[in-house]
Amino acid sequence: MIEAQTVDDEQLLNGLLKADHQLIAKVYDLALPAVIAWIKENSGTETDARDVFQEALIALFQKLEKGDFKLTCTLKSFLRIICRNLWLTRLRNKGKMLGKPLEEVEFVQLDNDLQDRIERSERERLFYQHFDALGENCRKILQWFFDKIPLKTIAQRLDSTEGYIKKRKFLCKEKLVKAIQADARFNELKNN
Amino acid sequence: MKEAEKYEKIERYLNGQMSDAEMERFEQSMGKDAALRNDVQLHRDLAQTLKGDQVHRLRATLKEVDQKWTHAPAKKEGKVRLLRPITWLAIAATMALLVVSYFVFQPARPSHQDLFAENFAPYPMVLNQRSGTPVDSILQAAIDAYERGSFVEATQQFQRLQDLDSNNFVYRFYQGLSFLANQEAGKAISILIPLVNGKSKLKEQSQWYLALAYLQIKDF
Numbered sequence: 001m002i003e004a005q006t007v008d009d010e011q012l013l014n015g016l017l018k019a020d021h022q023l024i025a026k027v028y029d030l031a032l033p034a035v036i037a038w039i040k041e042n043s044g045t046e047t048d049a050r051d052v053f054q055e056a057l058i059a060l061f062q063k064l065e066k067g068d069f070k071l072t073c074t075l076k077s078f079l080r081i082i083c084r085n086l087w088l089t090r091l092r093n094k095g096k097m098l099g100k101p102l103e104e105v106e107f108v109q110l111d112n113d114l115q116d117r118i119e120r121s122e123r124e125r126l127f128y129q130h131f132d133a134l135g136e137n138c139r140k141i142l143q144w145f146f147d148k149i150p151l152k153t154i155a156q157r158l159d160s161t162e163g164y165i166k167k168r169k170f171l172c173k174e175k176l177v178k179a180i181q182a183d184a185r186f187n188e189l190k191n192n
Numbered sequence: 193m194k195e196a197e198k199y200e201k202i203e204r205y206l207n208g209q210m211s212d213a214e215m216e217r218f219e220q221s222m223g224k225d226a227a228l229r230n231d232v233q234l235h236r237d238l239a240q241t242l243k244g245d246q247v248h249r250l251r252a253t254l255k256e257v258d259q260k261w262t263h264a265p266a267k268k269e270g271k272v273r274l275l276r277p278i279t280w281l282a283i284a285a286t287m288a289l290l291v292v293s294y295f296v297f298q299p300a301r302p303s304h305q306d307l308f309a310e311n312f313a314p315y316p317m318v319l320n321q322r323s324g325t326p327v328d329s330i331l332q333a334a335i336d337a338y339e340r341g342s343f344v345e346a347t348q349q350f351q352r353l354q355d356l357d358s359n360n361f362v363y364r365f366y367q368g369l370s371f372l373a374n375q376e377a378g379k380a381i382s383i384l385i386p387l388v389n390g391k392s393k394l395k396e397q398s399q400w401y402l403a404l405a406y407l408q409i410k411d412f
Binding site for chain 1: 195196199200207231234235237238239241242243244245246247248249250251252253254255256257258260261263332333335336339340
């Protein structure tokens with residue numbers, strides 16, 4: 001069950017959970033301008049802000065998926081906090097400094113679960129980027145495989161044989177793994 | 193170990209499909225081989241991140257929304273924005289002119305409340321939380337209450353903040369504005385007068401809201 005301070009925020013959270021295009025656009029209108037302004041003031045660009053905002057929505061979605069959720073501040077404030085923590089984590093991972101002492105910048109503690117997701121977000125962003133670069137069939141095979149769909153079923157869905165799908169699955173995964181391991185950001189994140 | 197064979201072993205290990213003996217041997221191998229350990233961790237993380245149809249559907253929707261979204265220039269946050277004193281004086285002069293016009297021209301005789309309502313807007317929130325202080329949760333509650341227009345709660349939260357930090361003139365300023373927004377001009381005036389008479393960075397802003405407070409109680 002999702003609870004928020006206002007009916008509007010509850011509606012937007014439910015919209016996020018259902019990937020509702022219209023309601024997510026309202027979330028963008030509600031919260032993204034302030035995030036863009038803050039990130040631009042803190043060594044970032046609008047593109048960075050949009051990336052971070054998407055990561056924040058995904059992290060929040062994953063939290064909502066887990067079960068009961070109660071929002072104790074406005075959704076706008078909550079997203080602002082998640083985005084700020086994400087951005088500061090990203091800067092820290094890059095070894096970048098802000099133009100002012102970190103003590104003067106927000107780094108509000110979120111619950112452990114959400115904070116863990118934020119810490120993992122940079123790695124997940126890397127995974128998604130390389131996953132998106134795979135061909136459509138590769139993405140389908142791997143996603144179903146990770147969802148523990150049997151290879152036989154995947155073969156039926158793709159009108160193929162189990163032996164062929166097993167080989168394709170290995171090749172697709174190898175391509176993904178090698179692309180990630182070759183990415184300089186992966187090694188930077190491993191060392192943090 | 194050939195790559196395909198390695199992948200299959202890792203997957204069987206992560207899916208709990210190994211016998212106890214096989215698992216023990218594999219874990220011993222991981223203990224001696226850092227590269228294998230890292231591979232297992234990566235495979236585990238990939239499975240965790242990329243599983244689930246819902247998150248992929250969300251990502252596709254976010255991409256579509258993001259591509260279409262445009263915005264008006266955002267307000268700056270995180271700084272105390274001080275208008276130049278001349279701007280505040282100009283605003284105060286304009287307001288004085290409005291009041292004079294009311295007496296001289298009296299076209300539609302707006303009430304004090306009408307004038308107040310036309311000219312009052314809560315000053316943008318410029319406070320930020322600071323990391324690692326006990327005041328964080330109270331400050332967040334105060335900011336949220338102020339921003340959503342729950343001014344009664346905002347006055348209470350700003351009072352709690354002042355109890356913890358009596359020297360913080362910004363807390364007093366926002367408490368004063370919250371009283372004013374809640375139609376409690378008397379309480380707002382008692383807070384704003386010291387700010388006007390002092391040397392704080394919000395002196396000019398306090399002058400403006402003090403003028404509005406007097407307008408609210410029709411004391412001019």
